[in-house]
Amino acid sequence: MRVLVTGGAGFIGSNLVDRLLGEGHEVQVVDDLSSGDRANLAAAARSERFALHELDIRDPRVADLAAGFEPEVICHLAAQISVRRSVADPLNDARLNVEGTVSVLMAAQRAGTRKVVFASSVAVYGRPDVIPVPGGAATDPRSPYAASKLAGETYLAAFKALHGIDYTTLVLSNVYGPRQSPEGEAGVVAIFTDALLDGKATVVYGDGGQTRDYIYVDDVVDGFVRACGEAGGGGRFNLGTGLQTTDRELHTLVAAAAGAPDGPGFAPQRLGDLPAMAVDPAPALDALGWRPRTDLADGLKSTVEWARGRRSGQ
Ligand SMILES: NC(=O)c1ccc[n+]([C@@H]2O[C@H](COP(=O)([O-])OP(=O)(O)OC[C@H]3O[C@@H](n4cnc5c(N)ncnc54)[C@H](O)[C@@H]3O)[C@@H](O)[C@H]2O)c1
Incomplete structure (x- = not known):
């Protein structure tokens, strides 16, 4: 299969690229390296089935290269990922996440792409009453980032209705694992890891009772790979x-x-911080055969091992 991964030099995207190449697929990446790192693709770059295009997803050349590559699937992960930055500059967030997603969908249309798999966020649920949030729960965006992710989801549906491009939306909780930068949505794992390995002080906000749903990056990548098939079409x-x-x-x-x-x-406690979050993954098991497999303690061990290896230059 030919797969185009936007944001493929980033934390989740680069782990996805490695898995797709490992399964024998042809993979091309569009990434402007604004938060991603070429070093994340060091192993991928050794494959003849891989190419990196250092471009903004809104660049018209993306549609040209997609038309040449003819990807069957586009995994769309490139985004402005910070809720706080979206609050500080909503227009920039909309340009990257709304205009960016529409540009990717237009490239998919021109390339004859079968399906787009989209990385959305639990931010779209706002402050949910029921936790874990059920699959079909109502959305309630409370930040420009949540609004721009939801807009992306809506455009997927519009392009399916208009042009028959299938899609699956994956609503990611707090992803952690190797290659995460401390600035991500779930950056707290990377922040604690870096500080604790370097013998620096760590800070917990409030009484430390705020909760999140931590999901290991390999499990998320597995969800993307499953969604690349026919299963889960038109679903979130x-x-x-x-x-x-x-x-x-x-x-x-x-x-x-x-x-x-x-x-x-x-x-x-920081103003506006959500007190609790977790999402119910049951529908993904039914539709995609997906379930989380990595125990948090094991995933954290692998993450710390990776961070240690990076420090010793491995
Ligand atoms: N990490 C999480 O916990 C989490 C949770 C929910 C949703 N998500 C979503 O998953 C996706 C991947 O997140 P991540 O944590 O790997 O973040 P990341 O910052 O590591 O990856 C994003 C990648 O997109 C690239 N990018 C950004 N703007 C671009 C543009 N205009 N053109 C081309 N490339 C661009 C960056 O350089 C980077 O490589 C994002 O869409 C994010 O919103 C992540």
Whole structure:
């Protein structure tokens, strides 16, 4: 299969690229390297079935290269990923995430692409009453980032209705794992890992009781690969564990994996922080045969091992 991955030099995208190449697919990446890193694609670059195009997804040349490559599937992950940056500059967020997604869909239309698999976010659920959030729950965007992700989802449906391009939306909870930069939506794992390995102070906000649903990157990649097939067409699926982990519990687990003391400092709760989040992945099991497989403690061990290896230059 030929697959175009936007944002393929980033944390999740580069892990997806490696898995697709490992399965024998032809993979091309469009990434402007704004937050991604060429080093994430070092292994991929050794494959003859791989190419990186250093371009903004809104660049008209993306449609030209897609028309030449004729990808059967486009996995669309390129995005402005920070909720806080979206609040500070909503217009920039809309340009990257709305205009960017429409540009990718237009490229898909011209290239005759069968399906687009889209990375959405649990941010679209706002402050949910029921946790874990069920698959079909109502959306309630409360940040420009959530609004731009939801707009992307809506455009997928419009392009399917108009041009017959199939799609699957994957609603990602807090993804963690190797190659994550400390600035991501779930950057707290990377932040704790870096600080604890470097013997620096760590901070937990509020009483440490805020919860998130941490999902390992290999599991998320598995969801994307499954969605590249026919299954799940026209659907949106939560990719999470359904389990809530408090900030304080997470700190204990990362400290144990890093062999560091479990003594974070505490700072006042940040305004606007969501008190709790987890999503129910059951519909993804029915439609895609997907389930989360990686236990949090094991995933954190692999993440810390990767961060250690990077420090020793491996
Ligand atoms: N990490 C998470 O926990 C999480 C949670 C929910 C949703 N998501 C979504 O998953 C996707 C991947 O996130 P990630 O954590 O790997 O982030 P990332 O920042 O590592 O990856 C995003 C990639 O997109 C590229 N990019 C950004 N704007 C671009 C543009 N205009 N043109 C071309 N490339 C561009 C960046 O250089 C980067 O390589 C994003 O769409 C994000 O919104 C991530």
